[in-house]
Amino acid sequence: MGVITASLPDSVQQLNGLLDTHHENWHFTWLEWLCSQLPQVRVALVVADEAQSGQFHSVAVWPEEGGQDKLLLDATEETLKKKQPLILPLNDGKHHIGSYPVFVDGALRAVVTLMLSAEDETELHKALALIEYCAGWLELRLSRNLLSVVARDNQRQHIVIDSIAYVLGERDFEHAALRFVNLMGQNLDAERVVLGFVKNAELEVHSQSDSSGHSKKHELVKLTTQAMQEAVDQQESILWPELDDHNRVTHAHSQLASEKGQRALMTVPLVDKESCYGAVLFDRPSEHPFTREEQLTAEALTNFVGVVLEEKRQSSLPLYAYIFRSIKNQLSLLLGPGHLGRKITLFCLLLLSIFFSLMPGHYNISADAVIEGAELRSIVVPYDGYLQKATLRAGDTLKKGELLAELDTRELRLQLMSWVNQEATSRRKYEEALARSERTQVQINKAQSQRARAEIELLEYQISQAAMKAPFDALIVSGDLSQRIGTLVRQGDVLFELSPRSDFRLAMYVDEFRINDIRQGQTGQLVLSALPDQKFSFNVTRINPMAEVIEGATVYRVEADFENRDEMLRVGLEGVSQIYVDDRLLISIWTRGLIDWMKLWLWRFWG
Incomplete structure (x- = not known):
């Protein structure tokens, strides 16, 4: 491609013009210097996005009296799309359009487009290389602008953070409001700062900075309130004197400025979630009008610090006022414009309430329930003994008369035989005494015989009870004796619990x-x-x-x-x-x- 032969600016004035990157005609100065390095250039155009908003605008055209050629604009748009250098030959074969993008921190910030004549491709590439070389000055300006924007944003963030800390540090709302207006006056170099809050759709002045030497006469307070109400009604910041692009209603501000001898005013509304709850007015001499940067700083302070102050104000309200305000806010959301979801939800709830208020239904009472048998029969041990047989357990079903369990009766049978022998002996002795007419012995033997008979009947009854049978068709609810065969059971012990099956x-x-x-x-x-x-x-x-x-x-x-x-x-x-x-x-x-x-x-x- 050859050696780049670009030279430094040929005059001190031109060099100073390039070094002064904040000059309003800097882009034309740079473009004029660039075109002086390329004698074959016919017309040149620079578009840039200095505000970092994504919108590119024409910032310089050379020659100054020339217009923006449509071919240059088309080539610029193509470069913005492709984000790479572009060379387009024209129909005459002698002229070309060269377009070069300029990047800062990896983002496209400007495009330089020229129409020039070139004999061959080598000469075109040399021209493009020269443009790239000279574009370093353009990158310098854009980088400085970016750094200045970052520095201003950082400074603004520090001011906001410090102000929030000061306001939160106050013990109550009144002191926090006074600290707020004083901080706003210090940070924006204002002689007077007035804070007001909206009450019943009307703004009322609450606090003024203590540095204010202005009187609090009624007419001044009235005009101040009207100016702040003007900003609240429009929900936009208002500056006086107005800037070129400032399109607001400023009648009340002009009256207030005239009343005080031509002052510079700025009013910023306090807005939170689309609801305007107050405003802040700044006042200082007209020799120092408020700038766009000061407006941004004031809006940042009011948007963040103002919300903190509003939270303190709401927390200091009595309970009934807080409840009333909450209900009012909800009603305004429901009855005001927008919030379609809330309105649909409320309408559906009303319809459901009306429906359920008119529609009858079955009133049922729910309760936990368990199925029980109509009768619960316990099978108990009739006398002390040893368990001989028990094969059933809980959950088994059985029919009436079916054996449940059986006790060992061998000892009872031996006792029964003994008492039978005793009864026979007593009866024989009774008969002998009766034959000898021994009345005393007759009575004794008769009593012994009766006792033996009673014992025999008891033993026979116990033996008959040894086999425990089901009194009805039943289900065994509890009881499991399969592990207790041969063990001693006591009279009255519950062996099984039975319930009717049906x-x-x-x-x-x-x-x-x-x-x-x-x-x-x-x-x-x-x-x-x-x-x-x-x-x-x-x-x-x-x-x-x-x-x-x-x-x-x-x-x-x-x-x-x-x-x-x-x-x-x-x-x-x-x-x-x-x-x-x-x-x-x-x-x-x-x-x-x-x-x-x-x-x-x-x-x-x-x-």
């Missing part, structure tokens, strides 16, 4: 808050945990008046009989029952518990 009753445990709605004869349905797909109907037969405590809850036992016997029912099955009471409005059914709780709560505190 005779059940349902035990339900109703909460104490609902027991007054239960009556005998009411019907209901039962769903068992083991059979969730089936429902069993029942009738309430008995209500136990004594309360019980089960798992920390006070309940009453309610008994019921099944309407139809079902082979699937078994003693011990648990589930959930619903007792039908009557038909009521759905809203009264679902709010019954809440209403009862509120009645008790009110009675507890107010009687």
Whole structure:
């Protein structure tokens, strides 16, 4: 490509113009110097995005009296799309358009486009290399602008953070508001700073900076309030004197500035979540009008520090005012524009409330339930003895008369034989004494014979009770003696508990808050945990008046009989029952518990 032969600016004035990167005509100075290095250039254009907003604008055209050629603009747009250098030949074969992008920190910030004449491709590449060389000055300006923007943003962030810390450090809202206006006056070099809050759609002045030497006469306060209200109504910052691009209503600000002898004013509204709750007014001499950068700093302070101050103000309000404000805000969101989701939700809730307030439904009381046998028979040990036989256990079914368990009777039979012999001996002696007319001996032998007979009858009865049999067709509810064969059992020990196989009753445990709605004869349905797909109907037969405590809850036992016997029912099955009471409005059914709780709560505190 050859050696780049670009030279430094040929005059001190031109060099100073390039070094002064903040000069408003810097781009034309640079472009003029660039074109002086390329005599074959016909026209040149520079577009740049100095505001870093993504919008590129024309900043310089050479020659100065020339216009923006459409071919240059098309080549610039193509370079912005492709983000790479571009060379386009024209139809005459002598002229070309060269376009070069300029990057800063990897982001496209400017494009330089020239129309020049070149004899061959080598000369074109030399021209493009020269543009790249000279573009270093353009990169320098853009980099300095970027650094200055970053520095201003960092400074603004430090001011905001320090101000938030100072405001949070105050013990109450009044001191925090005074500290806020003083900090705003120091950071923006304002003689007077006024803080006001919106109350009932009207702004009221709350605090002024203590550095203000202005009087608080009524006319001045009135004009200040009107100027701040002007910014609140528009929800936009207002500057006076106005900037070129400042398109706001400023009538109240002009009146306030004239009243005080032509002052510079700036009012920034306090906005949080689309709601304007106040405003801040800055006042200083007209010789120092507020700039765009000061406006950005003021808006940053009010947006962040103002929210903190508003939180302190809300926390200092009495409870009734806080509740009223919250209700008012919610109503404004519901009745005002926007917030379609809230409105749809409220409309649906109203429709549901109306529907449930007019629609009747079945009032059922739910309760935990368990199936019990209609009778529970205990099989107990008739006398002390040793267990000889027991093959059944809990869960087995048996028919009436079927053997449950049997005790060892060998010892009883031996005793029975002994008493039989004694009875025979006593009877024989009784007959002999009777034959000899020995009246005393007759009575003794007769008594011994009667005693022996009593013992024999007792032993025979015990032997007959040794085999314990089922008194009816039953299901063994509890008892397992298979591991106790041969062990000693005592009289009265429970060996088995039996329940009828086909005779059940349902035990339900109703909460104490609902027991007054239960009556005998009411019907209901039962769903068992083991059979969730089936429902069993029942009738309430008995209500136990004594309360019980089960798992920390006070309940009453309610008994019921099944309407139809079902082979699937078994003693011990648990589930959930619903007792039908009557038909009521759905809203009264679902709010019954809440209403009862509120009645008790009110009675507890107010009687």
